[in-house]
Amino acid sequence: MRINDKAAARLKELGTELRQGVSLAGETSLGIGGATDEIILRRRETIPDVMRLLADENIPNRFLGGGTNVLIADGELPWVVLHLPAAKPGMRVEGNAAYVDAAADLGGMVTFCAKHDLGGMEGLIGVPGSVGGALRMNAGAYGTQIGPHVREVELYRAASGQIETLRGADIRFDYRHTSFAPDDLMLNVKLDLPSKPYKEIIEGIKVCNEKRRLSQPLNQKSAGCIFKNPPGGSAGKMIDELGLKGHRVGDAMVSDRHANFFVNAAHASCSDMLKLIDDVRERVHDAYGMELENEVIVWRN
Numbered sequence: 001m002r003i004n005d006k007a008a009a010r011l012k013e014l015g016t017e018l019r020q021g022v023s024l025a026g027e028t029s030l031g032i033g034g035a036t037d038e039i040i041l042r043r044r045e046t047i048p049d050v051m052r053l054l055a056d057e058n059i060p061n062r063f064l065g066g067g068t069n070v071l072i073a074d075g076e077l078p079w080v081v082l083h084l085p086a087a088k089p090g091m092r093v094e095g096n097a098a099y100v101d102a103a104a105d106l107g108g109m110v111t112f113c114a115k116h117d118l119g120g121m122e123g124l125i126g127v128p129g130s131v132g133g134a135l136r137m138n139a140g141a142y143g144t145q146i147g148p149h150v151r152e153v154e155l156y157r158a159a160s161g162q163i164e165t166l167r168g169a170d171i172r173f174d175y176r177h178t179s180f181a182p183d184d185l186m187l188n189v190k191l192d193l194p195s196k197p198y199k200e201i202i203e204g205i206k207v208c209n210e211k212r213r214l215s216q217p218l219n220q221k222s223a224g225c226i227f228k229n230p231p232g233g234s235a236g237k238m239i240d241e242l243g244l245k246g247h248r249v250g251d252a253m254v255s256d257r258h259a260n261f262f263v264n265a266a267h268a269s270c271s272d273m274l275k276l277i278d279d280v281r282e283r284v285h286d287a288y289g290m291e292l293e294n295e296v297i298v299w300r301n
């Protein structure tokens with residue numbers, strides 16, 4: 001979608017950066033996605049004005065974080081994309097509290113905190129993406145989830161049109177799901193982390209990295225796990241048992257390393273990937289009588 005000249009001029013006045021006709025394939029870990037205009041929210045305090053302007057001008061919009069857990073439609077997209085500018089490093093530590101920008105890299109945060117002898121997040125080390133995305137999805141791996149460490153979140157709330165601060169205790173963090181509204185935009189988080197010697201944290205990090213290296217297709221384009229695990233079960237195990245590793249639609253393929261990772265083997269389109277997801281979901285349903293739910297977020301046009 002193209003932003004009209006009048007809105008573009010006003011957006012510039014509000015301190016945003018506009019990028020026209022950006023291919024989102026270049027901004028997602030799957031390497032899939034069509035084209036649209038992109039707005040970089042360079043001034044936090046003007047976010048409410050930016051959102052009001054987009055609403056007044058009837059410009060549909062979506063917020064893209066690290067792009068590591070999203071499958072985006074092909075072609076010309078009917079909405080513009082909002083982005084926070086890169087945060088480098090975008091974090092600081094005070095005692096047991098870590099203050100982190102939503103745009104910061106999740107893995108970078110784990111190692112930054114480790115250097116300050118703050119642990120508890122080792123399991124998250126290889127989870128790709130931004131801290132904001134991890135918050136929204138309550139990212140987790142190897143027994144660690146980000147949710148329990150959250151003390152405060154600053155966010156833009158579409159419901160009020162304002163920047164607000166929520167206490168961790170008032171946010172529900174479930175398995176890959178939170179009580180944030182779909183149009184809440186994470187800005188920064190305060191985490192409370194246990195003290196732990198750097199050396200011990202690094203040992204934990206090494207163990208997780210090794211487990212991940214052995215079980216996941218780290219050097220291929222993917223969005224991590226495609227389906228949520230059903231209660232008490234494993235989607236990857238079920239898909240594997242059906243002999244579907246390597247199964248493909250066009251260049252969208254079930255990883256031959258981990259069956260709940262679907263990879264873009266070369267030039268997969270969103271439509272290939274969606275067909276593969278539906279096909280696998282149906283086969284699992286036929287074999288196990290179980291309807292797998294998407295873990296990956298799908299942006300259709």
Ligand code: EPU
Pocket residue numbers: 140141142143215223224225226227228229234235236237240257258259260295
């Ligand atoms: N398994 C197979 N074949 C496969 C994949 C897995 O038999 O192709 C078996 C494994 O041998 C193991 C069981 O299934 O016995 C579980 O596998 P794994 O330990 O790899 O964990 P998972 O349940 O498939 C979850 C998360 C991952 C996270 C890992 C490690 C979900 C949907 N997935 O995977 O998160 O990295 O545990 O904690 O919750 C993600 O969210 O995108 C993601 C990748």
